[in-house]
Amino acid sequence: MRYSLFYIFLLLFSCSGEPRDKVTGIIKVQHSIAILPFAATDKKMIREIQSGLEKRLHASIILLEEKPVPGSAFYKPRQRYVADSLLVFLKQCNAGGYGKILGITPKDISTTKKSHGNWGIMGLGYCPGEACVISSFRPIKKIRNREHFINRMVILAMHELGHTYSLPHCPNDPCIMKDAGGEMNLDNGETYCNKCSNFLKQSGILRG
Numbered sequence: 001m002r003y004s005l006f007y008i009f010l011l012l013f014s015c016s017g018e019p020r021d022k023v024t025g026i027i028k029v030q031h032s033i034a035i036l037p038f039a040a041t042d043k044k045m046i047r048e049i050q051s052g053l054e055k056r057l058h059a060s061i062i063l064l065e066e067k068p069v070p071g072s073a074f075y076k077p078r079q080r081y082v083a084d085s086l087l088v089f090l091k092q093c094n095a096g097g098y099g100k101i102l103g104i105t106p107k108d109i110s111t112t113k114k115s116h117g118n119w120g121i122m123g124l125g126y127c128p129g130e131a132c133v134i135s136s137f138r139p140i141k142k143i144r145n146r147e148h149f150i151n152r153m154v155i156l157a158m159h160e161l162g163h164t165y166s167l168p169h170c171p172n173d174p175c176i177m178k179d180a181g182g183e184m185n186l187d188n189g190e191t192y193c194n195k196c197s198n199f200l201k202q203s204g205i206l207r208g
């Protein structure tokens with residue numbers, strides 16, 4: 001009994017409660033994006049993604065403390081973490097505090113697709129919603145150099161954040177909201193098409 005109570009206590013407090021920026025003390029920030037690095041994520045990469053997003057978006061990008069990937073999201077048969085579960089966890093951690101929360105992990109992630117069962121992906125985001133997650137597991141493959149890798153990760157983050165701002169997959173080419181469809185599509189241009197970028201500019205989120 002004592003252990004189960006302790007476990008409930010851990011569950012309740014495993015997320016940091018009200019997210020609060022250490023410098024400003026602000027709890028609720030409009031157009032803010034919190035980055036939550038899951039354990040073992042390259043810290044330098046996180047800062048590079050943060051600065052890539054700051055250059056492109058009208059938003060304060062806040063770095064949260066690292067957290068372990070929740071074990072309940074692990075899908076043992078494929079050694080992957082279920083991204084849908086990570087989104088639920090991220091949403092709980094944010095508790096509406098920041099406009100958006102972006103989780104980043106080096107682990108392989110997946111989602112459930114009717115025809116494929118457990119389907120490996122690079123990222124997933126609510127559309128619309130406050131949480132999205134990206135994984136460096138696939139984008140790090142066959143990179144030319146560090147810059148190429150970071151570029152891919154920033155584009156991936158912009159794609160998943162685009163979903164959270166309610167952009168669906170876009171048929172236009174090139175557009176970073178195009179569905180990857182199981183391919184590496186992070187090298188096909190660095191911007192949204194006119195339609196998607198106009199929507200984000202009108203929402204006051206995209207610099208331009």
Ligand SMILES: [Zn+2]
Nearest residue numbers: 159163169179
């Ligand atoms: Zn997508």
Ligand SMILES: [Zn+2]
Nearest residue numbers: 170175193196
């Ligand atoms: Zn588009």
